[in-house]
Amino acid sequence: MGFGSSCFQMFVSASAGCLRKLLVALTLLTAGLIAILYYGRLEDLQPSFGSNTLRHCAVDNLWTWECEGQHCVRRESRGARTSLATCRMKCGSVPLWPQPTGVTDLASQSIPFRLKVLRLEVRSSYIRRLLQDAFDVFRSNLENLVPSSCPEEASKEHLHDFLVTLEVRSEDRQPLLKLATNESYQLLLQSAGAAKLRAEIRAQSFFGARHGLETLTQLVWWDDTSLRVLTRAHIIDAPRFAHRGVLLDTARNFLPIRSLRAAVDGLAACKLNTLHWHLSDSQSFPFDAQRLPNMARYGAYSSALVYSARDVAELVEYATVRGVRVVVELDAPAHAGNGWQWGPNLSVCVNQQPWSMFCGEPPCGQLNPDSEELYVVLGELYRDLVALTNVTDVFHVGGDELNLQCWARELRGPLTHEELLAKWAKFQKRVLQLLAGAMGGTLPRAVVLWSSQMTRPHYARMYLDPRVYVIQTWGASAWREAPALLQAGFRVILSHLDAWYLDCGFGDWHGGETGACSPVASWQTIYQHRPWTELVPRNLILGGEACLWGEMVDENSLDAKMWPRAAAFSERMWTDPAIDDATLRDAQVRLAVQRERLVARGIAADAMWPQWCDQNPDKCLEPLDTSHA
Structure with a gap:
């Protein structure tokens, strides 16, 4: 009897100790989960200086943007929603930077796509490797637009094939940029059947073709859950100065x-x-x-x-x-x-x-x-x-x-x-x-x-x-x-x-x-x-x-x-x-978008105005003094 009672007391005492340890472990685990959620949320709130690793992909369904007077205006969403990024591409000047100097004919329609559908075709035998390297930079710049915490969504609407063709007419085996280099390019973007898109860039030099890729990059943007691209574009462009x-x-x-x-x-x-x-x-x-x-x-x-x-x-x-x-x-x-x-x-x-x-x-x-x-x-x-x-x-x-x-x-x-x-x-x-x-x-x-x-x-x-x-x-x-x-x-x-x-x-x-x-x-x-x-x-x-x-x-x-x-x-x-008031007002909005592109590429560019103005440009743009211009 004494021995059995002692064993029972030992069992109860051991069980209580185990229970206390279990409760402590559960408390620590809960605290850890709360900390992860809390600090993860704080990380989402941190400003991003060029790294897309801190950008989150939450969609704010409360707001939509509508085009009024060549500017995107924020409205409370009551149905179909347009993101600010997509509104910018459809409202007023498409935010290309710098603006092309020649023909600029752009569609307002767009389609989502995933990076895995991108393909390259090169029509230049001598500088194939250099053009491939430039295309890899182009692709990397698009990747930088995608928040790392936000996987690209797939849907029936997505492009199934996006072919980029680069044609350089010069056959210089070692292209070097010179003052006389022709840096012009032509970009033609158009559909090629259901869910297929073709971008053709033609240039006299490698450098013109690279500029064409840069412009094509600017026809792509991140729209909350996917990359989007305009469905049609025709651009002829060349610089004013060498x-x-x-x-x-x-x-x-x-x-x-x-x-x-x-x-x-x-x-x-x-x-x-x-x-x-x-x-x-x-x-x-x-x-x-x-x-x-x-x-x-x-x-x-x-x-x-x-x-x-x-x-x-x-x-x-x-x-x-x-x-x-x-x-x-x-x-x-x-x-x-x-x-x-x-x-x-x-x-x-x-x-x-x-x-x-x-x-x-x-x-x-x-x-x-x-x-x-x-x-x-x-x-x-x-x-x-x-x-x-x-x-x-x-x-x-x-x-x-x-x-x-x-x-x-x-x-x-x-x-x-x-x-x-x-x-x-x-x-x-x-x-x-x-x-x-x-x-x-x-x-x-x-x-x-x-x-x-x-x-x-x-x-x-x-x-x-x-x-x-x-x-x-x-x-x-x-x-x-x-x-x-x-x-x-x-x-x-x-x-x-x-x-x-x-x-x-x-x-x-x-x-x-x-x-x-x-x-x-x-x-x-x-x-x-x-x-x-x-x-x-x-x-x-x-x-x-x-x-x-x-x-x-x-x-x-x-x-x-x-x-x-x-x-x-x-x-x-x-x-x-x-230089006139309309040009400067238009430039400010486009430059603000270009600044975002720079930040996405890891460049800690200075802010241009309060973020509220990005979302409400119509309320921030005042006529600028051009009397000294």
Whole structure:
């Protein structure tokens, strides 16, 4: 009896312990489930910076959008519902960016489809692989439109076959983007029977075909539960200007290759065709040149913050598939300090103080034009860069803001102002000889030089050959440098600091308040700037560049300072639309959609307006002042 009672008590005690453990386990499991649901919901509420992994696919059935007065207006849903994305494609201008310059005939009907029905047909034997790579980018851009948490739905209405045909008439075995490249394309999208769609893109060059794919991307959108595409389109398109670029500066603050790739993705999305890579400056020399390793050893901020030869070559290849040329600039003879001090007499005034006497910002540094060793080094650098970038047409040799006082103090003298300019001219002549040597005896069609004292009419006529040099004019639009150069027969690339400098207006990093230029150029200012209306001869204007200098820009701020303002610049360069109130109102809505496309591709573009305005554009668009345009 005593033994049995003891066993029974032990059994009850053990059961109670097990029960307590079971209850604790159930409590923890319940808490875990609640946490997963709660934090999962929080994750859905987090803002998305380019990753579709945080985008959810819940459909808000409360609202529908109706087209009224060329704008989508939000209404309470009382039956059949139209999403905002679909309304945008049917109401007013279809949000293509940049707008085509030729025929644009688009249907208002659309059909859903799944990515697995996409197929490619190539009608060009020599560049089949390159076109396949461009198609893969096209497909990836469509994938980015689909929220990862939202599987594509299937229905009887879906397309069963979507064939994209690419026909390139040029049989260039190694297509390189040149100033004379024909970037036009024709896009024909039409049905080919029940649940079949055919997109034919015809172009004279690979680059035109790639632009056609970019436009086709913009005829596709995500409509809550599926991708949709217009059922018919006919577009004939070509750019107004041959040179459409953005400058990025990797010397003031290092930008990792992933940031440069993202910049190329944005350029491609907007049909900009040139990444002007300001690779070096007096602050740093981050290029690990194969023939001259001491340049990066002495000039990089650290051994981790360098670009290898492979980095440059791979970025060029990445950009080519996306229709972008990479133009690398080694600024010279000014803006050349750290990195050049390893050799005998290569540079002067490096890190000189007080800096305000010898340069526009610290640290100072300029090349020594009297040093024969310098020209050996420059020649080796040019050979490396020509080989890595496949340059045949455009090469930028720098040439801005030379401080003659530095040379007057450091070089054999005394030297008058005219003698110093003559010495500069001899330096430029040697540069051309070195560049020709690096290119096998020929010069590129355009040797680009920044506007400076050397490019003022008197000295330009004396020292520079307009058949060789293209002048990139960076002064304010009111300055007379561009008209004078055009009248002297020089080709120009326009980069007016008061309209197309993306770094202006954020303050002065070394102590002032306003900075070197101000105010911030809004997208409207950039879009409205149309300087060629009063410039002649117009045919000598190759195009323009928006410049984002790097004193206050690194990988954390690059995207927001660049986009969507660089996109506004792209439509000015591609389409060059007239300026009026209706054009600007239409551009704002289309640009807001383009900004969403950039975000979907992983680019953290800055917001343009409150999100409420995306949903209610009719209530946010006010007439814009065009009196200064």
